[in-house]
Amino acid sequence: MLPVARSLLSDALKLQPTNSMAWYFLGVVHKNDGRIADATDCFQAASILEESNPIERFGSMLSKPGSAASATTSEVPDLPSNEMGKIVEQTFQRYSSSDEAKRNGSGVAIVWFRNDLRVLDNEALVKAWASSQAVLPVYCVDPRLFGTTHYFGFPKTGALRAQFLIECLADLKRNLMNRGLNLLIQHGKPEEILPSLAKTFEAHTVYAHKETCSEELNVERLVRNGLRQVVLPPSPGQSTSLSSSNHPKLQLIWGSTMYHIEDLPFSTSSLPDVYTQFRKSVESKCTIRICIRTPTLLGPPPNIEDWGSVSRGMRFIGGEAAALSRDLLKVYKATRNGMLGADYSTKFSPWLASGSLSPRFIYQEVKRYEKERQANDSTYWVLFELIWRDYFRFLSVKYRNSLFHLGGPRKVEARWSQDQTMFEAWRDGCTGYPLIDANMKELSATGFMSNRGRQIVCSFLVRDMGIDWRMGAEWFETCLLDYDPCSNYGNWTYGAGVGNDPREDRYFSIPKQAKTYDPEGEYVAFWLPELQALPNDKRNFPGKSYINQIVPLKFGNITSSGDKDSASARRTAFRGKQRKGHMR
Ligand SMILES: Cc1cc2nc3c(=O)[nH]c(=O)nc-3n(C[C@H](O)[C@H](O)[C@H](O)COP(=O)(O)OP(=O)(O)OC[C@H]3O[C@@H](n4cnc5c(N)ncnc54)[C@H](O)[C@@H]3O)c2cc1C
Structure with missing residues (x-):
């Protein structure tokens, strides 16, 4: 590794x-x-x-x-750092409390940071603070995160996400230091590091946020086992015979969704398989818990000589400060299908995935915005999308590992190809379809792709090329800044028609999508400069001015004037198994 x-x-x-x-x-x-x-x-x-x-x-x-x-x-966000600093300070003030009275614990507690790299609305951090006299915040740079993906051996964390993570850690460290703490960054497996730290500092509890997918659950199990091997000295007043069973505890806290898992009106095993049913039910029957207020002072930390790394003077965009500086609620509904530029959608996802941003915080800010300015379609639509995020996370609890299996939660049997040449053409943005190629080049260059782009390239890979959808999902896992196993594999199973909801089986027609969402060819010309010289309406339909198309489209090609081109009309016989799907 x-x-x-x-x-x-x-x-x-x-x-x-x-x-x-x-x-x-x-x-x-x-x-x-x-x-x-x-x-x-x-x-x-x-x-x-x-x-x-x-x-x-x-x-x-x-x-x-x-x-x-x-x-x-x-x-992203495009703000001078002093302005960002002001926003962050004001936001932290709104969500802080100076209530020292809530701290009545003893000894040392560890906070194990995972995908919750934030200070604001962080229940694990606040619980550790309340239950101790000193908090030790730890992040483990787990070598497995830099290993390879499960089936196809791609890098598990691409360079851009590694970079984003580094920025998030630097920002977290700075924010903790502003509150009298620090962040201990250690390289190794959590199941080795945490028990050893618990032993050294005689920590009574390790607090962390709960995850839902198998690799993360396995690490939780190993950490718990490791902590059981540590015997703590008897606490004052405790008999020595009892002290042999005195181990540090692992306390896991739910904190990754807007709706709390315990507040759902059904058990996760009865989670509705249709998103709309889920949404209507939670919207009418649940309330979203308010954010956990963070004490203004969290210190002191235990005495440590080397905290692992330094961040003085750095100005990063990854991290909580950057996340808190986004304000796009007012225009969201009108622009959310865009593909070019920073502001067509919220771009909250990388910070949500790293946990620099809490979904409950977004909810509270949306409500504040609606109260101070106005409620509109856009403000609701952001919450609507966040409910999708919640939904995929709860689905991962219901369907467990089947999310990662070829047949998906419904165990659909279909023939898939693993043709390396075709896959590489898709991966590298050399398919001969400008809309696909531009999106794939954007993904490699930035670690981001719009939701529309993701749906289109997913549909092309699985339906036009007939390639094993897991190859696409694993490549997204490598590249995406916002990679999150639940949202990624959940969306891919939907895109491949193997998800829990059989109605989510869509075919995205590239010519139609290009005409609707990139009519002037601005997006493709941005990522494929060789198309810039063509007339706007030809950029998505360049014919011989661009590289050859690697496969015909399942339902034929359409020219810029809207006609089916005769060659592709003849070629619509699809090489892999014909999969039906609703045309988009
Ligand atoms: C094949 C495929 C793979 C995807 N992989 C991921 C992934 O690994 N991580 C990830 O966060 N999103 C994933 N998505 C969902 C979606 O594309 C991104 O969340 C969205 O594009 C992020 O941009 P944004 O923050 O500007 O979203 P906005 O449109 O501004 O939405 C606000 C927030 O709502 C949530 N959201 C929106 N759409 C979805 C959705 N379809 N599923 C789940 N949550 C959603 C995200 O947290 C997002 O940040 C995937 C979608 C597809 C089709």
Whole structure:
């Protein structure tokens, strides 16, 4: 796994060579690998960069093609750092409490940060604080996250998400330090690190947020087992005979959805298989819990000499500060089907996936916005989409590992191809269909793709190419900044027609989608500069001016004038198994 981590960090540094934390992490990888000279060089680079206060940001990767680190790129969020700082300060104030009285615990508690890299609305953090006299916040850089995907061996975390994660950690560290704590960043498996820390600091409890998918559940089980091996000294007044059963506890807390799992009006095993039924039921029968207020002061931390890494002077876009600076509620409904630019949709997803942003916080902010300004379609629509996110997470509890199986939750039997040439053409954006190619190039270059784009490329891969949908899902797992197993595999099973709801079986016609959502060809010309010289209405239908189409479309091609081209009309016989689907 070390070589994979090394190559990912090297890739990240190619994109952002002034990132001191990436140099630092690369140094750690070299050190663990016994390459002491390389490690020293990296640590030196990290320290020099830190001193010289670099200002390059993650957002510089959301760039125009051919200018990966160009300064002309759009950043998300696109705000000067002082303005971002002001927003963050005000937001933190709104969601903080100075109620020291709630702290009546003793000893040390550990907070194990996972996909909840935030201070605001973080119940694990607040519970650890309330139950202790000192809190030790820990993040484990788990080498398995830099391994390979399950079936097809792609990198499990692509360079851009690795970079985003580093930024989130730096921001979290800074926010914790502002409240009198710090973040201990350790490299290794949580099941080894946490018991060892619990032993050293005699921590009575490890608090963390609960996950739902098998790999994460397995780590939870291993951590719990590891903690059982640790025997704590007797607490004051406790008899020594009882103390042999005195182990640190693992306390897991639900905190990743808007609706709390315990507030659902049905058990997860009876979760409706139709999204609308789920939504109507939770909207009418449940209330969303209010955000957990964070104490203004969380310290002190236990005494630690080396906290793992430094972030002084860095200005990052990953992290809670950036997440809190987005304000797009007013226009969302009208623009959410867009594909180009930073502001057609909220772009909350990377921060939701890393946990820098709490969905309950978005809900409360939407309600505040509606009260102070106005309720409109857009404000409701953001919540509507977030309920989809909740739904996929609850589905992962109901359907467990079948989400990752070829036949999906319904165990659908179908013939799929694993043709490497076709898959690579899709992956690399060389299919001959500008709309597909532009979207796939955007994904590789930025780690992001619009929801519309995701639906279109998914439909093309599984229905026009007949490729095993898991290859697409695993490639998304590698690349997406917002990768989340529940949303990713949930959406892919829907796209492939193997999801829990049999009605979610759609075919996206590329010509139709191009005409509706990119009529001027602006999006494809942005990502495929070779199309810029063509008339606008030809950019999505370039004919011989572009590379050959790798497969015919299942329902034939359509020219820019809307006619079916005769060659593709003859070629509609689809090579793989014909799968029916509703045409979009
Ligand atoms: C094949 C495929 C794979 C996907 N993989 C992921 C993934 O790994 N992680 C991920 O967060 N989303 C995934 N999505 C859902 C969706 O595309 C993204 O959440 C959305 O594009 C993120 O952009 P945004 O934050 O601007 O969304 P907005 O349109 O502004 O929506 C607001 C929020 O609602 C949630 N949301 C919106 N649509 C969906 C949806 N269909 N499913 C679940 N949540 C949704 C997201 O948290 C999003 O941030 C996938 C969709 C498809 C079709």
